[in-house]
Amino acid sequence: MELxxxxxxxxxxxxxxxxxxxxxxxSKYHLIESLVSHVSLYDxxxxxxxxxxxxxxxxxxxxxxxxxxxxxxxITTLTLLKNINKKMHNKNFFINVxxxxxxxxxxxxxxxxxxxxxxxxxxxxxxxxxxxxxxIIFNEIGFDSHLFSNKYPKFISHLGxxxxxxxxxxxxxxxxxxxxxxxxxxMIYKKNKFFSKSFETSLIRKMIKKNIFHFFNFASNDLLPAxxxxxxxxxxxxxxxxKQKICDFVQMTGSGSCxxxxxxxxxxxxxxxxxxxxxxxxxxxxxxxxxx
Numbered sequence: 001m002e003l004x005x006x007x008x009x010x011x012x013x014x015x016x017x018x019x020x021x022x023x024x025x026x027s028k029y030h031l032i033e034s035l036v037s038h039v040s041l042y043d044x045x046x047x048x049x050x051x052x053x054x055x056x057x058x059x060x061x062x063x064x065x066x067x068x069x070x071x072x073x074x075i076t077t078l079t080l081l082k083n084i085n086k087k088m089h090n091k092n093f094f095i096n097v098x099x100x101x102x103x104x105x106x107x108x109x110x111x112x113x114x115x116x117x118x119x120x121x122x123x124x125x126x127x128x129x130x131x132x133x134x135x136i137i138f139n140e141i142g143f144d145s146h147l148f149s150n151k152y153p154k155f156i157s158h159l160g161x162x163x164x165x166x167x168x169x170x171x172x173x174x175x176x177x178x179x180x181x182x183x184x185x186x187m188i189y190k191k192n193k194f195f196s197k198s199f200e201t202s203l204i205r206k207m208i209k210k211n212i213f214h215f216f217n218f219a220s221n222d223l224l225p226a227x228x229x230x231x232x233x234x235x236x237x238x239x240x241x242x243k244q245k246i247c248d249f250v251q252m253t254g255s256g257s258c259x260x261x262x263x264x265x266x267x268x269x270x271x272x273x274x275x276x277x278x279x280x281x282x283x284x285x286x287x288x289x290x291x292x
């Protein structure tokens with residue numbers, strides 16, 4: 001264990017390749033299932049030990065504007081970690097997060113930041129935290145925090161906390177497009193009127209192993225209709241992307257508002273990015289790949 005000083009961490013974004021809403025519970029939570037992969041878009045984190053009496057978290061970068069420095073997923077995580085493990089009682093940190101991942105986009109940036117820091121601290125300080133206590137922290141961060149527990153693609157179910165790991169390399173070229181207008185997850189789920197039947201995990205595995213692009217013929221996002229009504233920019237953007245014959249798959253990730261297109265070739269990705277930037281000059285785009 002060494003002194004933590006200007007350690008650099010990468011915190012990845014995620015995309016939902018499909019998302020089904022199965023049921024609304026009396027608790028107002030929803031039963032879901034989804035296939036999720038990390039992509040090569042990262043928030044950049046710098047962390048050092050702070051020998052004063054307080055942890056300081058600062059957000060910088062393009063998408064840092066509306067994030068609180070005092071009330072956020074990182075502060076929540078560190079507070080829980082101190083309560084759970086005695087080694088951390090007197091530990092404080094100075095953390096700077098450069099936000100390259102859009103906020104309110106369905107890319108999981110906030111949860112990714114918290115889990116990336118949590119896993120680093122557990123490893124660095126050799127903390128012994130059992131699965132039950134770790135799940136308590138993950139669930140407090142948010143159910144999507146489980147997605148960032150390791151690098152592999154995942155089939156998630158129930159509230160998002162049940163995980164089935166896929167050790168396949170999708171190797172997809174992905175263009176992310178953020179329409180500069182965030183979505184609010186609770187609102188999108190509340191307005192959702194669309195419910196589906198579950199896919200069988202074994203069937204998904206077989207389809208993906210044979211041809212993931214064949215699987216995309218069956219992949220949808222049940223939250224898309226509610227998101228399109230709430231945020232008309234999404235409907236317009238999805239429609240535009242689907243008209244481009246060079247796109248092999250088009251979808252919205254999570255509850256949005258980020259949309260994405262998948263391509264078999266990087267050449268077509270570049271063509272599509274140019275088309276998007278010509279049509280939607282102000283929209284943010286990023287060329288990425290799925291990662292494992």
